[in-house]
Amino acid sequence: MAPLLREKLTGIALGVSLGILGTVAAAEPQHGIAMYGDPALPPDFVSLPYANPDAPQGGQIVTANVGTYDSLNPFIRKGRVPWQLRFFLGESLMGRSLDEPFSLYGVLAESIETGPNREWVEFTLRPEARFSDGSPVTVEDVMWSYETLGTVGHPRYRGFWDKIESMEQTGPLSVRFTFNTEDRELALLAGMRPILKKAQWEGVDFAESTTEVVPITSSPYVIDDFEPGRFLSLRRNPDYWGSDIPFRRGTNNIDEVRLEFFGDETAAFEAFKVGEVNSNREFNVARWEQQYDFPAIQSGDVVKSVLPHARPSGMTGFVMNTRRDVFEDWRVRDAMMHIFNFEFINEAMTGSAQPRITSYWSNSPLGMSDGPAEGRVREFLEPFAAELIPGTLEGYTLPVSDGSERNRAGTAAALAQMEAAGWTVQDGVMSNAEGEPFTFDILLQTGASENQAIVDMFVESLGRIGVTPTISVVDGAQFKERTDVYDFDMTYYRRGVSLSPGNEQYGYYGAESADVTGGRNLMGVRSAAVDAMIGRLLTSESQDDFVAAVKALDRALTAGRYVIPIYQWNISRIAHAKELRYPEYIPIFGDWPGWQPDVWWYESE
Incomplete structure (x- = not known):
């Protein structure tokens, strides 16, 4: 369809x-x-x-977790x-x-x-x-x-x-x-x-x-049956x-929604290939293009659906914890942006098929504009000019490499920013004036093989400026415990945003949430400008002021260099059993909570 x-x-x-x-x-x-x-x-x-x-009504949808x-x-x-x-x-x-x-x-x-x-x-x-x-x-x-x-x-x-x-x-x-x-x-x-x-x-x-x-x-x-580590049936x-x-007509058509649990992504994908799972949301475009040729696809028993949406990109990447001394200085964070060779990584991971996230609201009318801030956006931000990180008012764009593995320009820019922050390469090791090496720990969750592959390439690049980070791979329980209390230097980060940002933004980026246990402000943003822009978008009485406030917030966060962005998904890729159907009309939010399995149904030929 x-x-x-x-x-x-x-x-x-x-x-x-x-x-x-x-x-x-x-x-x-x-x-x-x-x-x-x-x-x-x-x-x-x-x-x-x-x-x-x-x-x-009837049937079953089974997904892998x-x-x-x-x-x-x-x-x-x-x-x-x-x-x-x-x-x-x-x-x-x-x-x-x-x-x-x-x-x-x-x-x-x-x-x-x-x-x-x-x-x-x-x-x-x-x-x-x-x-x-x-x-x-x-x-x-x-x-x-x-x-x-x-x-x-x-x-x-x-x-x-x-x-x-x-x-x-x-x-x-x-x-x-x-x-x-x-x-x-x-x-x-x-x-x-x-x-x-x-x-x-x-x-x-x-x-x-x-x-x-x-x-x-x-x-x-209702929860019907479950066994932790194996499955959960609704x-x-x-x-x-x-x-x-009216809100429920045509929804909740499938009799059983079953969640199957696996130890890693490879096992989950294999379960889908042999039919233990009948719907799989794919985020790796290279795998989508190269590995979705198994017998069930060839026979037509499994179909591939590509679904558009009109929601903002949100932010996906690797967040730097500004509570830690190593990432408190924005120039150090900027150095990490330069040494992270996105163009090379994107080619290796997706064949350069995925565009990069350029800001928190990119891919939407709320995303910050290129170049210097103008009009109401500048008016809202200027009272905070003294505290704003360079690029917020002047204009900021992510570094772009030439795609080669060595990334000479990015390496040079990273070295310059580290030196400006008080770090230089001494005997092959990035160190401060006291000779203490610059290092940090990257926290990853077990089974996240794609993130591990990206981090491995990032670590190789870091070696070119004399930085050798450690990588801690922990299970889901430890990962949650550590991120709940912000016990990490850098970790994988995903924050979805919408066309109607509101009070949740205080939880994501507000100063008051920076030290709340189990909170969502993982980067530890404490910015009067950020708080003020959130306040403005909540109290705006016109479209123009609302949009300007979100664009200004987007600028402050993006220029803050808190997260190293990776690629965005402007479409969703779902492979599913041919019996699983969905309406031809796709809402503006596309594949989002409330869509699958909510408006899907199971229909045998």
Whole structure:
């Protein structure tokens, strides 16, 4: 099937949720909400535009996962949890459309109402909403969930809780949140917290990880069977309460979603080739081109789908921990950028088929512009000129090598920046004035063979400037423990961003999150300019100011040289059994949580 991607970039994509704010209507219950203006779908919409309301139900989808798990609670910091569980078990008051930058529609809530300036938001629950054990979802469950997640849950939930002035039941099925700060996004975030069954957790320590307690939720799928290190099976709940609400029509069609676990990427791929796994998302373009010729492909039993999307690149690469002395100086980080020979690595890994990430919001209208900052972007950044890293205002682009292995120009630039930072090569070793060698440790996770191959080439380049790092390869549990407390110098980093950045940016890059255990600010950014740009994008009342604030944030982060970027994926590559189908229409977010397996179905010929 030929996927269709709506032309929603620049003019249309931003227009849906970033349109210039008009006059504020009087508060009244609505079926949905957008960051700006109105949601695209009307109150009587039948289904999401990228779902097939006539899709058949049944079948199985099996995916491969590397590693293991020791917890089934995705809502706390402790433990290793299959990442998919957060989306399978976390049904919320509202649901996000993948075809709009930031619009929500009712799921557990039948309506949403806000104050004139979104200083409060009120939700009314659907009377038919039920947990998987058949008990009703109540306002008491909602309020308990918000407080529990906000106080002892995963850190991603706590920032929102701190901004709630009051939470009160306003009717048999309604609850109101009043905020203590001006922030238009809070009314939307309030609809996106998972709702759990309060009675299940009475006498149980919610913050402790375990596989003995399976969370009871109202979601379409329930955990059916599992064995850590081997598999986890989720079954479609035949008694799911919400099959006929518009947001759910045409979704959750597959009877079983099974996660198989393997020790490394090679074993996972072999399992796919022999049919133990029937859907595989491929990130290595060279493998996609060269190794997807096994018998199931040749016979047509497995098909290759290439899927477009219009979301930002985000940032993928190797992050430098600025809490550590070795990477505190931006000139040292800049030297690492120069010595990392991306063009040579890209040729070796992908045949130069993958473009490089150029900024956090590259591949989107929110990405920083080339050259010096201008207009509102410069106006927003100039008050912080004294603290900004060179290139932020003047313009910054990543170094580009000639593609040769020696990368002479990059090596020379790296040596110059190291010398400017107080490091010179002495007897073949990069050292400071006291003769202490410059070295650092690169933390990798077991089974990440592609990252290991990239790091091996990076280490070879580092040797040309007298730097010999160490490489620590640890299992998933140790990797999480160490990154949770920022016990690393450099490590692999992946941060997805969206067309509607909001409060989560404080968690990613805010100064207050830099020392939060289990936080997401791995690079340790502490920048008044970064915090101010996040504040501006949250309080902007026009499209122009919002876009300018994100572009300014993108500049500050990119010129900060915190992450050595590698390649971006502007398309998704999924090989899957021919029986697994998806709608022809692809949303602007493309292959993203909420799409596979949500709107897929299984159909035998």
